[in-house]
Amino acid sequence: MRIVFLCTSSLDYPSPRGRWLPLARYLARAGHEPHLLMLHPTFDRLRRRRFVIEGVHCAYVGQMHVYGLPGERRHFSASELAAVSLRGALALALATVRLRPDVIHVAKPQPINGLAGVLAAQSGGALYVDCDDYEAEANRFGSAWQQRVVAWWEDQLPRMARGVSVNTRFLYNRLHRLGIPEQRLRYVPNGVDIERCEPHDARRVRALRAALGLTDNPTAVYLGAISAVAHGVHLLIDAWTLLRERMPSARLVIIGDGDDRPALMTYARMRGLQQTVIWAGRVPAEAAPVWLAVGDCSVDPVDDTPAAAARSPLKIVESMAAGVPVVTGDVGDRRDMLGCNAGLIVSPGDPHALADGIATLLSDSARRARLARGARARAERYRWDRLAEVWQTLYEISA
Structure with a gap:
């Protein structure tokens, strides 16, 4: 079966790298032919636009809706955004039609890839949608009309699809309330490649701790997007301000990048955390397990919002697989993810x-x-090979 995933971002972003690529790898091992069609944040400067990763055919076909990687992004004006979005949708649709797929899986119900999926499906191929966020609530928008457009696609595209995959029970229940029958829904939380996360090379961990200036310091790590709105880093800094008074030798290592990083670094400095918070920046995905192992625990700071309830944090499953206990808030699926003995x-x-x-x-x-x-032990529940088996049953749904 030829399966095309339509993505509005590149492998530099968590969902393509941490969700759809691993799933596609296991679909390839099961004998399918998966294709990842993506948009890139600097498409005009990109030299390598087509490549294969463990049986997954990857291709960048157009410009993403923002220019530049997180932390250095430039947002388009309203007129530029409309033009870039339309070109991106058409590029995704044309690339899909040329492949003559059996399955078109829209990776996030957003306007650009949603339109591409609907257009391409007119030429053949069953339409499916993967919902891994509450898009209208979790993203920043330049205007209210942009948010309304995203909300419309988020609500309507699943109704057009033969089947819908979701990564949280919040999204499952939300879509069921919108009228999607349970037989057309599949709950597939974010997972992890256990083999890629263990065992650790203790020497590498010790060397990295030494390079960061960590000797006997109790250490917590945060690995993820640096965002005050969607990922709670503001909350983490507030908590660390309180903890520093009780444990002055403790250190916090913040790994990742994002548009809010400069403002959050300033916020931390204003609270006198220069000596206790280490901003590591973006690290290669393959190095994440070692960076996680630098910590005695990891942190998933979270507010009680619908956007947070809709999220299945990769940072939690990756931390569990690395053998690093997690501290997080009681929102969405997080309590079930950790169980009684993982954090x-x-x-x-x-x-x-x-x-x-x-x-x-x-x-x-x-x-x-x-x-x-x-x-x-808990991470075994979230092995991608097991989750991919559930994912494949989605394609068995009859029209």
Whole structure:
């Protein structure tokens, strides 16, 4: 079966790299022919536009709706955005039609790839949609009309599709309330390639800790997008301000990049955290397990919002696979993801509760060790090879 995924971003972003590419790899191993058609943030400067990764045919076919990688992005004006979006949609649609796919899987119900999927499906191929975020609530918009357009596609495209995959129960229930029958829905949370996350090279971890100036310092890590709105880094800084007073030797390593990084670094400096917070920047995806292992625990800071409930954090499953216990808020699927033995659940949106949870793990080595073992065991539930089996049943739905 030839399966085409339509993505509005590149492999530099978490969802294509951490969700659709791993799923496509396992579909290739199962005998399918998966294609990842993507838009790129600097398409005009891109030299390598077509390549194959473990049986997955990848191609960049046009410009993304923003220019530049997170942390250095330039947003288009309204007229530029309309033109770029239309060209991107047509490029995705034409590339799909040329492939004559059996399946067209729109990776996020957004206007650009949604339009491409609908157009391409007129020439053949069953239309499916993957919902991995609450798009109208989780993104920044330049105007109210942009948000309304995204919200319309997010609600209407699943109704046009033969089947819909989701990564959280929040999205499953939301779509069911919109009228999507349960037999057309598949719950496939974000997963992890266990083999790529363990075992750790202890020497590399020790060398990295030394390079970061971490000796005997209790250390927490955050790995993800640097965003005050969607990923709670603002909340984490507030919590670390409180924790520093109790554990002055503790260190926080923030790994990743994003548009809010300069403002959040300033925010941290204003709270006197220059010596206790290390901003590591973007690291290669293959290096993530070693960076996670630098920490005694990892943190997924979260507010109690619909956007947070709709998210299945890759940082949680990756941390569990790396044997690093997680501190996060009780929102969405997070309690079920951790279970009883993979980390601590705290009250969401509360910097005092978050600081207490982090301090609890940093100060109790025996409990950390027990939770680390539990995290590795819990990660087995989120192996991509198991989740891909559920994903494939979506394509068995009859018209």
